Amino acid sequence: MPSPAFSEAQIREQLRAVRYPGFSRDIVSFGIISAIEIAPNGRDVTVRFKIATNQPQIAQQIKDQAGVALQALPGVGDVRLEFDIQNPVTAQTGVGPQTLPGVRHIIAVASGKGGVGKSTVAANLAIALQAETGGSVGLCDCDLYGPSIALMFGVDREGASATEDEQIIPVEAHGLKLMSMGFLLSEDAPAILRGPMVTRLTQQFLRRVVWGDLDYLVLDLPPGTGDIQLTVVQTVALDGAVIVTTPQEVALIDARKASSMFSKTNVPVLGIVENMSYFLCPGDGQRYDIFGAGGGEREAKRLGVALLGQVPIDIATREGGDRGRPIVLGEPAGAVAQEFRAIAARVRSAVERPVAV
Numbered sequence: 461m462p463s464p465a466f467s468e469a470q471i472r473e474q475l476r477a478v479r480y481p482g483f484s485r486d487i488v489s490f491g492i493i494s495a496i497e498i499a500p501n502g503r504d505v506t507v508r509f510k511i512a513t514n515q516p517q518i519a520q521q522i523k524d525q526a527g528v529a530l531q532a533l534p535g536v537g538d539v540r541l542e543f544d545i546q547n548p549v550t551a552q553t554g555v556g557p558q559t560l561p562g563v564r565h566i567i568a569v570a571s572g573k574g575g576v577g578k579s580t581v582a583a584n585l586a587i588a589l590q591a592e593t594g595g596s597v598g599l600c601d602c603d604l605y606g607p608s609i610a611l612m613f614g615v616d617r618e619g620a621s622a623t624e625d626e627q628i629i630p631v632e633a634h635g636l637k638l639m640s641m642g643f644l645l646s647e648d649a650p651a652i653l654r655g656p657m658v659t660r661l662t663q664q665f666l667r668r669v670v671w672g673d674l675d676y677l678v679l680d681l682p683p684g685t686g687d688i689q690l691t692v693v694q695t696v697a698l699d700g701a702v703i704v705t706t707p708q709e710v711a712l713i714d715a716r717k718a719s720s721m722f723s724k725t726n727v728p729v730l731g732i733v734e735n736m737s738y739f740l741c742p743g744d745g746q747r748y749d750i751f752g753a754g755g756g757e758r759e760a761k762r763l764g765v766a767l768l769g770q771v772p773i774d775i776a777t778r779e780g781g782d783r784g785r786p787i788v789l790g791e792p793a794g795a796v797a798q799e800f801r802a803i804a805a806r807v808r809s810a811v812e813r814p815v816a817v
């Protein structure tokens with residue numbers, strides 16, 4: 461075996477020339493190097509780094525500069541730089557997103573823009589998953605400010621109860637287990653909820669609901685990428701996120717923001733549902749692209765994710781939501797219900813196989 465052309469100490473010395481982006485300290489004294497290996501040929505080098513950041517460009521900058529520094533080492537062969545990037549919150553507290561006992565898959569339904577149909581999609585997706593698998597499915601409304609799942613299922617807060625040890629028991633309706641943060645708040649509470657309190661409430665809420673055994677838990681998130689969404693992502697281990705958008709540019713821009721929040725926190729985006737996609741006129745049978753055409757598909761391509769489905773704008777769908785009987789239950793044979801079942805099937809196959817992040 462040839463003797464190495466250089467030592468581990470020399471590798472460290474070279475890496476001292478690289479500063480951690482945004483800091484005056486070098487990456488060696490920063491303590492982010494977890495391993496240095498010199499291959500048996502004495503020339504090839506592998507360095508492993510462990511960093512806590514939600515900015516992937518930091519790793520890239522370190523990689524570029526460390527690569528240059530190590531290439532300058534006389535006699536060096538191939539240089540491999542590997543990064544283990546951790547979520548900073550996880551790294552700080554030692555507690556990352558947790559699985560929920562008994563719950564097999566957790567799927568978040570999100571959007572950047574409000575009112576695009578998240579709750580409608582979440583409710584119908586949950587019902588379709590239940591109908592398709594015959595399994596046990598839960599639906600959780602994570603919107604503290606404007607809870608809507610209760611209305612969409614015609615249930616009220618009285619249905620939810622708490623045990624003596626402060627565990628929350630979900631309500632059962634239409635074969636689903638339902639829970640809404642709104643159940644826990646008095647009518648005038650939302651106004652006083654601010655930043656840190658929202659975070660704590662959301663965490664406690666998510667950890668205290670006794671779901672029992674569930675095949676799928678669907679989380680209906682509030683619009684945007686604020687405290688509640690981030691807390692959800694950092695509290696429960698999501699299998700993935702479904703992003704809802706309308707075909708309009710304004711909604712698509714916000715969908716992009718939501719998608720980037722999930723990517724930054726290592727949650728796979730399972731795909732996009734384009735809601736209010738088109739209007740099928742009952743009079744002339746024509747399809748009208750009220751909010752423009754093709755937006756969801758373009759965005760899915762741009763983000764490199766699946767277009768999970770296109771749900772038309774439909775009077776019965778809106779009425780079903782208002783009346784406490786989502787369309788998949790109300791008109792199971794109709795075109796909208798069929799589309800929701802197709803979406804559910806795609807979501808299922810996406811979460812049943814492991815997704816690389």
Ligand SMILES: Nc1ncnc2c1ncn2[C@@H]1O[C@H](COP(=O)(O)OP(=O)(O)OP(=O)(O)O)[C@@H](O)[C@H]1O
Nearest residue numbers: 574575576577578579580683772773774777778781
């Ligand atoms: N495909 C559709 N056809 C007709 N009406 C729809 C459709 N999707 C949603 N709606 C209606 O649009 C309104 C907003 O939908 P929904 O509450 O699901 O949106 P959201 O994204 O959850 O809103 P928020 O951001 O406030 O949480 C509701 O009245 C709902 O019934």
Ligand SMILES: [Mg+2]
Nearest residue numbers: 578579603608
């Ligand atoms: Mg909603």
